[in-house]
Amino acid sequence: MSELSAKRLLIDPLSDNNPITVQVLGVCSALAVSGSVKNALVMSVAVTLVTAFSNLTVSALRNFIPSRIRMIVQLVVIAFLVTLVSLFLQAFSYDLSKELSVYVGLIITNCILMGRLEAFALGNKPWPSFLDGIGNGLGYGLILVIVGVIRELFGTGGLMLGTPLGFTFFGNEANHGIEFFKGDFFHAFFHNGLMVLPISSIFILGILIWIQRSRNVALVDIS
């Protein structure tokens, strides 16, 4: 594989080589954890850290890993890092770890990790692999946050609820500090229960993929 520039390694996964919408990896957790923007952000940070460091580790060891057990070695590296993230969350951000509960453990089964290790880290030097991990983590996070914004806004009427930045746009509890949101239009809106269920994200994700492919013909029929 030719040497790729650092910029491309970071930027490509955000759009033309997005892990979710183009590579269609890691969809399961994207459907489940995108119910609120806060969870989506924390999950993105966790996945970015784990992809970056597992790529780095496996790439550094790539010439020493016995080929017959390379999948096992990759899984052990991923599981090790995920356990670390989970332990640190429990110790230093207990409320968050309670909220994410099983999803942190599920990073282990996130296909982006194995996908990037197999496709990139095993054939490239540690530094580009590290950047590739960060890029793909961010690409994953971008989609998660987009879906999260849509789902939280229409599902609960607010954004970033439960954090100091929390803000309610719609419904009875709309933020009364801002004149604009006092209009009948914003008060009459009722939360859409479907949007908070994981099922809504498959529609949103499908529409995102559709929009991306219709704007970039090169992506059609490559996967």
Add this chain to the structure above:
Amino acid sequence: MPKFNTDSNGYTLGFLAIMVVIVGGTLAFISSGLKDTIDGNKELDRRKKVMKAILSLPEEQESEVLTETFVNSEYEGKVVGKLVNYQGEVVEEAIPTKYDFRKEMKNKTKTDEERLYPVYVYQNGDEKVYVYQMIGMGLWDEINGFLALKADQETIKGVAFDHVGETPGLGAEMVKNKFREQFYEQELFNTEGIYDFVVYKSGKKPKDGKGVDGLAGATLTTDGIQAMMKNTINHYSNYLSN
């Protein structure tokens, strides 16, 4: 490239052995190093919920008042925990550190009559509040909470709920003040002393009746809360009537 053959059996086994030792050792080391912090977080979380039920503060004040220092000093100074049995007799004057209510309830070899239940008594001047621990099943996973009763053992002072995996935005709304505040000041029993408190399906609560309106869009979580409260009252019924 390394000079030795990375495909040989010996190398593969050696690689595995070294990897397992390094990974296992590091994780065990970090896990035992963080154990105290994690256990401390869990204990603080439990105390916070007990205090939440006792104080039943309005939403704006809750996060400001319930700081770590306040919860710990208030809990250690004013709350006494004890264990009671199904017959309502006090078995232990203090809750042993190894006692775990969740384990006790999940222990299938014990029946309700054999289990021990925790009671927390909060004494602040003349005010006395009794707190009972609840555990039940929601839609997806365990739900739990604390029920605080006034000194008459009939009127709800406050409640605190928590859950493991209820649907965000629907069942998970059970932790919100909007839902919890409906419980405050309600009577659990009718004039004959029979438990008739109901957590209704959302929108089904009669206008002037007692009970609370359930969570919108989360009928099964609501049913879980109703069942959990009923079970809790059953567990403590002998203690309550003493």
